[in-house]
Amino acid sequence: MSRHRSGPVRSEHARRAILEATARQFSAHGYDGFTIQGVADEAGVGKQTIYRWWSGKPELLTDCLLEGLLWDKRMSPSNTGDVEKDVREWLMLIAQAASSTEGAALLRSLMSAATSNEVFGERLHQALSGEGALQNRLEIAQRDGQLAADAPVALLSDLLIGAIILRTLSWQDTDAEVVATLTRFTLKVQRAGQ
Amino acid sequence: MSRHRSGPVRSEHARRAILEATARQFSAHGYDGFTIQGVADEAGVGKQTIYRWWSGKPELLTDCLLEGLLWDKRMSPSNTGDVEKDVREWLMLIAQAASSTEGAALLRSLMSAATSNEVFGERLHQALSGEGALQNRLEIAQRDGQLAADAPVALLSDLLIGAIILRTLSWQDTDAEVVATLTRFTLKVQRAGQ
Amino acid sequence: MSRHRSGPVRSEHARRAILEATARQFSAHGYDGFTIQGVADEAGVGKQTIYRWWSGKPELLTDCLLEGLLWDKRMSPSNTGDVEKDVREWLMLIAQAASSTEGAALLRSLMSAATSNEVFGERLHQALSGEGALQNRLEIAQRDGQLAADAPVALLSDLLIGAIILRTLSWQDTDAEVVATLTRFTLKVQRAGQ
Amino acid sequence: MSRHRSGPVRSEHARRAILEATARQFSAHGYDGFTIQGVADEAGVGKQTIYRWWSGKPELLTDCLLEGLLWDKRMSPSNTGDVEKDVREWLMLIAQAASSTEGAALLRSLMSAATSNEVFGERLHQALSGEGALQNRLEIAQRDGQLAADAPVALLSDLLIGAIILRTLSWQDTDAEVVATLTRFTLKVQRAGQ
DNA sequence: AAATAAACGAGACGGTACGTCCCGTCTTAGA
DNA sequence: TCTAAGACGGGACGTACCGTCTCGTTTATTT
Structure with missing residues (x-):
């Protein structure tokens, strides 16, 4: 028997908005310069929604990187033979x-x-x-x-x-x-x- | 001709104490983790004495590095012929x-x-x-x-x-x-x- | 003619549990100190079940008072002639x-x-x-x-x-x-x- | 020998501004309705300056009352003989x-x-x-x-x-x-x- | 019996205020 | 005039609750 909880699921919309806002804010103001509240505001999200899923800036940025929002992950060395x-x-x-x-x-x-x-x-x-x-x-x-x-x-x-x-x-x-x-x-x- | 100003000169004792406290605090808590107040307290110095001579963390650390307090500068590659x-x-x-x-x-x-x-x-x-x-x-x-x-x-x-x-x-x-x-x-x- | 709606009726069990939990939480932590979430948790009830039937703390407490959960309403002055x-x-x-x-x-x-x-x-x-x-x-x-x-x-x-x-x-x-x-x-x- | 500390003394200007702002904000928005940040802003003061000297709303208001800012202390019953x-x-x-x-x-x-x-x-x-x-x-x-x-x-x-x-x-x-x-x-x- | 729909436990959501920490500046009194 | 001490205006932090909304389940009524 599978045990699953009721209630709303995590909002994918909020998650994307937060990561994208983080990437923009980080790129614009740097690591020390950007603020969680700034990300929340730009993402149209409550600050608590960020802290609910991430522990702080480092985790937030790690996820940005994982999603290729900070560094284009499609880039890859080519193979021309040389x-x-x-x-x-x-x-x-x-x-x-x-x-x-x-x-x-x-x-x-x-x-x-x-x-x-x-x-x-x-x-x-x-x-x-x-x-x-x-x-x-x-x-x-x-x-x-x-x-x-x-x-x-x-x-x-x-x-x-x-x-x-x-x-x-x-x-x-x-x-x-x-x-x-x-x-x-x-x-x-x-x-x-x- | 030298133009003297009145009053006490910069305290070498305070300068050393500040740089050494900075090195210890930085090593212990990292760049973001250490505080100017913490350095001042450990050095037994007023916060203003730090800001009078340095503009903030980066300058403070640069001087620590210059004095070899963070990275032993006596180290140097030897020359054995190999x-x-x-x-x-x-x-x-x-x-x-x-x-x-x-x-x-x-x-x-x-x-x-x-x-x-x-x-x-x-x-x-x-x-x-x-x-x-x-x-x-x-x-x-x-x-x-x-x-x-x-x-x-x-x-x-x-x-x-x-x-x-x-x-x-x-x-x-x-x-x-x-x-x-x-x-x-x-x-x-x-x-x-x- | 009565117009019936389908679905379950209000749970009396939840109602009692909420009011009793409210009385306990209020007595223990005071008006500002107790929280709706705390009442919900103690009553084993969802927060929405509280907000569905009461608008907030004041209404909740008013009902507690009406049910004599906060102030024993059976008390009444006697009449001994004096x-x-x-x-x-x-x-x-x-x-x-x-x-x-x-x-x-x-x-x-x-x-x-x-x-x-x-x-x-x-x-x-x-x-x-x-x-x-x-x-x-x-x-x-x-x-x-x-x-x-x-x-x-x-x-x-x-x-x-x-x-x-x-x-x-x-x-x-x-x-x-x-x-x-x-x-x-x-x-x-x-x-x-x- | 008297032991006294150096450093700046408490700012009377800030103290007055805070108490007066508190009285105005409290009167306007009530006990629950006014905020410490609101008082700080109106007083042109940092929030920490409030918390440095008062523990919160109750202490702040107590001092307001003591200074007669909430309830005119000059008022006093007269004595006409009747x-x-x-x-x-x-x-x-x-x-x-x-x-x-x-x-x-x-x-x-x-x-x-x-x-x-x-x-x-x-x-x-x-x-x-x-x-x-x-x-x-x-x-x-x-x-x-x-x-x-x-x-x-x-x-x-x-x-x-x-x-x-x-x-x-x-x-x-x-x-x-x-x-x-x-x-x-x-x-x-x-x-x-x- | 099946379909319907409301109430339920749970909890994520956008928000506001909290009280703390530290910043860099300013002020005081002593040496 | 430099010092130790520390109050100041300011800004960000991470937390606690607010009241609303959304799940998936349970349960009573209607078809």
């Missing part, structure tokens, strides 16, 4: 997003959120890695002999994205040339190692 | 610091502070790079022919430290093996490329 | 109820409810007057010549009960001696005035 | 204040506040008694032989004011005739008792 080109273009997407003042601020806000919440941190990593697609692309390259068989593909991803993250964290711009250099030298080692 | 070993040991120092729960929390708090303040972000980058010593070590290796002449040493530093930063940001531990793998593969190209 | 004794004993019942800490708190809570609701205020007055029985007793005494023909019996009731009410409102205890003095002096005129 | 007239006029002041819709609401709000706070209840009693002046007037009458030597003057005050309070609590109007009757019959007994 691994260096594919990886370079993927990194450029991230670097370009971090190039504008707003984009850099958003990325730093995402990092700020990640520092205070484990789940968000993991999710952000996944999002930045194209939901694992970057690693997949590198594995394909490895299978195709473009990368050394013993190349640590998971760590390659950390190296490349980490460099951009670190540069954003230290408020340095990462332009196309830097991305190209990063990619070329990081992937060269793998070919050379064969 | 660049891979030297670099690996340097990265291990960072990775080990980020290994304990407290160390990882501190590093994440530092990142959080960096996201909201440009000057602090730049300082943190410098601190993590051993005040440029990592790049120096790589340049020496390059001069000694251990790294390819065209190796982008500045970016190599970003790659290696960035990887650790990204892993800490995404709440992954970085153990000795990961550090060794990161170092080996990143520097390999330099030998092979010759 | 009007002073009968009235004094009646007042003593009220004064004694207001003597204990809990009793005084209850009486003050009743007053608090009366301040915000006219119907409840009128009901409370009636309850305190023994549903008019005090005035009846005085009228009998008047008819028997124990009180002056022109004695304002309705106001005598207000005077005597009002004194106790005022003393309770100002957190003064009203002991047997005070009650005796109040009664003796208030009724004295009636004999003397003949 | 005690019945003097007392009647005093009661009329209270009854008239309670006659208008606003006045009755204010008086009931005062009672509501009294029910939840002992100090306020005592203060209200004092205020209604003209800060003891009514009792003084009755004592003078007693000394002059207008009242019986054994008349319980303190209780006479409770009887008379209590009657008005009770009638206000039960939402009955108390007009000039009622006041006159109350006074005449209550004071008559004292003369008659001689």
Whole structure:
């Protein structure tokens, strides 16, 4: 016998409105700058409805990320056969997003959120890695002999994205040339190692 | 000719007490968690004495970093002739610091502070790079022919430290093996490329 | 012709449970202190079942009073022939109820409810007057010549009960001696005035 | 050696502004109806400045009463030699204040506040008694032989004011005739008792 | 017996006010 | 004039209830 409770179910309309308002407010004012009341007002929702389902900003943002409202999850490295080109273009997407003042601020806000919440941190990593697609692309390259068989593909991803993250964290711009250099030298080692 | 002003001069005792209290409070409660009042109380100082000399948390922390109260600045890569070993040991120092729960929390708090303040972000980058010593070590290796002449040493530093930063940001531990793998593969190209 | 509707009728069980829970919660936490949700929970009832039949706290309490759940309505002045004794004993019942800490708190809570609701205020007055029985007793005494023909019996009731009410409102205890003095002096005129 | 603390002293300006705003807001919206934030806004003050010095509404109102902002403390029964007239006029002041819709609401709000706070209840009693002046007037009458030597003057005050309070609590109007009757019959007994 | 529909327990909803915490500024008295 | 102390105006926090609305179930009447 199944035991289910009566009463209204959670309002999907409210949930969407809250997450979308959160994404807008977060993008506009940053992690510290946006307020729960502001989200509630913009979503046309009572503050308690937010606290009923989320414990605070970090959880709220984690769900935004999960729904792809903060970082487009459809983005994914392509596979043209030229691994260096594919990886370079993927990194450029991230670097370009971090190039504008707003984009850099958003990325730093995402990092700020990640520092205070484990789940968000993991999710952000996944999002930045194209939901694992970057690693997949590198594995394909490895299978195709473009990368050394013993190349640590998971760590390659950390190296490349980490460099951009670190540069954003230290408020340095990462332009196309830097991305190209990063990619070329990081992937060269793998070919050379064969 | 020097123009003297009357009255007491800035209290060095208060300055030290404030920075040390800041370092302790920041380490204990994180960037968002510590309060100016808490620092003032622990330092046995009036709140105004803090605001008279610093504009707020970011400046306070920047000075802590400059004084080496948050991140030991005496640390510097050694030069044994074996660049891979030297670099690996340097990265291990960072990775080990980020290994304990407290160390990882501190590093994440530092990142959080960096996201909201440009000057602090730049300082943190410098601190993590051993005040440029990592790049120096790589340049020496390059001069000694251990790294390819065209190796982008500045970016190599970003790659290696960035990887650790990204892993800490995404709440992954970085153990000795990961550090060794990161170092080996990143520097390999330099030998092979010759 | 009667027009029937289908469906269940109002649940008497729920009605009783709600009123009894209201009386307990009100007595325990006072007018401002008790909550509709608390009543619903204690009564094992949905909140809407309360709002379906009552508009809020005042109506709920008015019904409690009408059912004698807050103030025993069976109490009534007796008629021994000695009007002073009968009235004094009646007042003593009220004064004694207001003597204990809990009793005084209850009486003050009743007053608090009366301040915000006219119907409840009128009901409370009636309850305190023994549903008019005090005035009846005085009228009998008047008819028997124990009180002056022109004695304002309705106001005598207000005077005597009002004194106790005022003393309770100002957190003064009203002991047997005070009650005796109040009664003796208030009724004295009636004999003397003949 | 005297031990005194440094730092700013309490702002008298803020204190006055808060009490005056409280009196206005309370009179306008009643005990339940006015809000601390509303008082803070009207007083041009931070909410914390209110909570720093008062624990909540009851304390705030108690101080208002003490400063005569809710109930004019200068009012006092006069002494024309005719005690019945003097007392009647005093009661009329209270009854008239309670006659208008606003006045009755204010008086009931005062009672509501009294029910939840002992100090306020005592203060209200004092205020209604003209800060003891009514009792003084009755004592003078007693000394002059207008009242019986054994008349319980303190209780006479409770009887008379209590009657008005009770009638206000039960939402009955108390007009000039009622006041006159109350006074005449209550004071008559004292003369008659001689 | 089936259909109808109201009352029920439960609880999510949009809101308001609460009392707390901390911000950065201002004020005081002492050294 | 710098200091410790701390009051100030302000803003956001997270909580508690309000009164309304919406579920899915139960139950009494009508068809």
